[in-house]
Amino acid sequence: MIQVRKLGKYYGTHRVLTDIDMHIHKGEIFGVVGHSGAGKSTLLRCLNGLEPYQEGSVRVMGTEVSSLDAAGLRQLQSQMGMIFQNFNLMARKNVYDNVAFPLLLWGRKDCRGRVMELLDLVGLADRAKQRVQSLSGGQKQRVGIARALALNPPVLLCDEATSALDPQTTASILDLLDDINRRLDLTIVMVTHQMEVVKRLCHDMLMLDGGRTVAIGKTEDLFLSPTRAMRAIVGNEFTLIPGGVNIRLMFPRDISQQSIITRMARELGIDFSIVGGKLERYLDDVFGFLIINVKEKDRETVLTYLRDRNLYWEILDETEQGLSGDSAPQTAPGEAAGHE
């Protein structure tokens, strides 16, 4: 659907994207994550020609974007809906007129049926005549989604679509996108800095930092055994206990495995402290995470025990804590993530 090769972009002499490679398949939800200023939104805008690029190639549905003339570009843009962090609706118009806007731009005079169908899809059919100003953030984003889908595009681009919303509203918008993705076989590209959004919705992902690729691949794989560079960007979700060995354990699918820690403590006769734990949802799967701290002297016994079990686990390095993307870890890496 979308193929990006060796993409490079400059603003004047300032390099914003370097050597980006990615392949987005039809019908998938693809996430682009990174901190603010990592180049995520710029990358998204290169896909639909809102931003020109200087190096490499972007092919959308077989067409090289930079080769298009103005009319061709507009045609391509009509095939790629886009939603935004701040919704970017026409504040003085009502819901109906906002959704009808792209249809009118493309000369579809008789669009009433289509608009109502779209409003029905996003659950706002009863708000057609209401002014956009009077809607809540979540409702505004629903109008944005309806508007972006008006021309029936095969691709939907989301630029921080949930970043201005509270967690509940974010969840409902994500559910909507998930539903649309399944029902319309829509390809969705999601740019976001919210890791939960990517975990919840994206099949594949690309992590950017400073305009460069940090990691690319299946979302689940990347988060379950993150590379050091990726960990530096994601950061540790808990404050680690200084001293001892902090170990992060991941329990895919089978929650019963969680008793493994108490069993281990019993069998090995060691003490441990719990640093933190949580459940996370990846697409339709739920994973349990537990971070424990064991004494340095027990290190080898515990690791040997864990190696023999079918578990994702890794040693967390407390010096990594609070590291932002651009500073490199100073100490030697601990045990690499083990998985059997």
Add this chain to the structure above:
Amino acid sequence: MNDLNAMLAPLWERFLDKLPEILTATWETLDMVFLSTLFSMLIGFALAIVMILTNPIGLKPCRSFYSVVDFVVNLLRSFPFIILLIAIIPLTRLIVGTSIGSTAAIVPLTIAAAPFVARLIEASFLEVDRGVIEAARSFGASNAQIIFRVLLPEALPSIILNIAVIAITLLGYSAMAGTVGGGGLGDLAVRYGYNRFQLDIMVYSVIILCVLVLLIQGVCNFLYKVMR
């Protein structure tokens, strides 16, 4: 009471006597202000479109062209109106065939107000949320569609308020034009009030001007509220 009547009687007589002249002058003023507002809006709107297109942060940036238009607009705006009025008399003759009367005054009024209008409309356009413009672009809107279907409707309430500013400024300018033979209420006030010490006539014209200002502002405020 009788004294007061005796005092007011001649004033009343003079009012009735001069009423046709006051009405004519009011009509001339309205004529000048309406037509010059209309023409300066048309010219200013065209200029504003050129400016929003070529503005460095505009739709199709062209820095060199923009700086020329920008300079000309600033230059015209820096002319004191009374000097512009006299300086362009030859041009006025060329366009309307005469340099006297309210029709002649429309030319300098339009030329004085057009760059002002261009600036105000450009500012209204620049106020439009850039996100909305980007959204329109993301559905493949052309520049013309962005101007006429996004910028213009979104900026309309603010443009309406600017029309009030311009019409009221032109009302003031039109009184100035009166002093060089433009006719209208300014002319009336100067001819009777200043030259013949008939202060009452001057007061009448000032009252009418005040009413006109309040009326213009009131109507525009109302339209703004309805549209917003």
